[in-house]
Amino acid sequence: MTALLEVKNLAKSFGGIKAVRDVTIDIQAHSISSIIGPNGAGKTTFFNLLTGIYKPDEGKIIFDGRSLIGLRPDQVNKAGVARTFQTIRLFAGMTVLENVMVGMHSRLTISLPQTLLRTRAFREQEQRVRERASELLRFVGLAGRGDEISRNLPYGDQRRVEIARALASDPKLILLDEPTAGMNPNESDEAMTLFRRVRDELGVTVVLIEHDMRVVMGISEHISVLDYGEKIAEGTPAEIRSNMRVIEAYLGRRAIGTKEGAHGAA
Numbered sequence: 001m002t003a004l005l006e007v008k009n010l011a012k013s014f015g016g017i018k019a020v021r022d023v024t025i026d027i028q029a030h031s032i033s034s035i036i037g038p039n040g041a042g043k044t045t046f047f048n049l050l051t052g053i054y055k056p057d058e059g060k061i062i063f064d065g066r067s068l069i070g071l072r073p074d075q076v077n078k079a080g081v082a083r084t085f086q087t088i089r090l091f092a093g094m095t096v097l098e099n100v101m102v103g104m105h106s107r108l109t110i111s112l113p114q115t116l117l118r119t120r121a122f123r124e125q126e127q128r129v130r131e132r133a134s135e136l137l138r139f140v141g142l143a144g145r146g147d148e149i150s151r152n153l154p155y156g157d158q159r160r161v162e163i164a165r166a167l168a169s170d171p172k173l174i175l176l177d178e179p180t181a182g183m184n185p186n187e188s189d190e191a192m193t194l195f196r197r198v199r200d201e202l203g204v205t206v207v208l209i210e211h212d213m214r215v216v217m218g219i220s221e222h223i224s225v226l227d228y229g230e231k232i233a234e235g236t237p238a239e240i241r242s243n244m245r246v247i248e249a250y251l252g253r254r255a256i257g258t259k260e261g262a263h264g265a266a
């Protein structure tokens, strides 16, 4: 089976800190995977390397048969990788629909002069973009909410808008950085249902960074565990649950509630 994403021996240091060291991870097409690990384990740095925010010191990133190394974030997005961030990054004063339309910019073909002149081609494209954005809002459960100002939406709904915006670029892979942070159990359940639908109905491969073990164990088909920048384990939820290295490095500290041990507590 060929992986949609093949990461080999990836490494990135910041000064003396080896944030990601020699990480090799394969993500199978149409899977739902999670990257877990204590705070500071290197998870977000890993996403930042995949999406062109940082350039790796070493290693390979092959997505859909082509290398992503050296591409800018917008080029990575165009290649089919979308992401959401740990903290919500919506344009708070813009409408919900406009925020989703922004996500489509990497797919637009109209030139600046055409935009300025508001040519027919421009108007037609704008109409298509609006329709697609409305469709995506319906998909994430926000039908009819497009005209609301984003900051007025409840937190869980703002997260949905972010997912709609990421989907607007028509990705093959979506990277979700702590998508259920700050949600109550009911909202997390709804979020899990949405992530499954993203995979099942849109065919998009899903990778989450997630701290909530209920979500991780509930949704992931495959889990990779990072600790101090290193991949210390990978496998199915059942394998990860019973992996002694993981229990010691992460789940154990968490389970026994010793914050000191979790280098920052997860």
Ligand code: ATP
Residues within 6 Å of the ligand: 014, 017, 018, 019, 037, 038, 039, 040, 041, 042, 043, 044, 045, 046
């Ligand atoms: P969290 O769960 O808290 O989000 P994480 O697993 O995502 O943590 P990272 O944010 O990737 O971890 O950080 C890994 C290490 O790299 C940490 O020690 C962090 O301080 C360091 N680091 C990350 N980004 C930078 C940066 N731009 N400059 C310097 N150090 C950084």
